[in-house]
Amino acid sequence: MTGDGAPPPLDRAAIAELVQRELAEILEKQPADIALDATFEELGADSLALIELVEALEEHLANAVAGFHIDDADLEGLRSVHDAVEYVSSKLQVS
Secondary structure, three states, X not given: OOOOXXXXXXXXXXXXXXHHHHHHHHHOOOHHHOOOOOXXXXXXXXXXXXXXXXXXXXXXXXXXXXXXXXXXXXXXXXXXXXXXXXXXHHHOOOO
């Protein structure tokens, strides 16, 4: 802990865990049931579920990155859990 109250830096693994956890809650599944290579279609996630995921990620990540936002136009390109993790990692400039 740095002592300044700042959250620990996010890495790709933390982002993947966050996406899996939030999506599992939305879909009423266990996070372990959300495979990183699963498509949203395979998981039964419809467009409403994706909007809920985006809102949850924005809310959670706003604490780590001021003004974090996922553009509606970018949702079309997100087809899988992996896509979502890569998108968020890219937006946060996590390597």
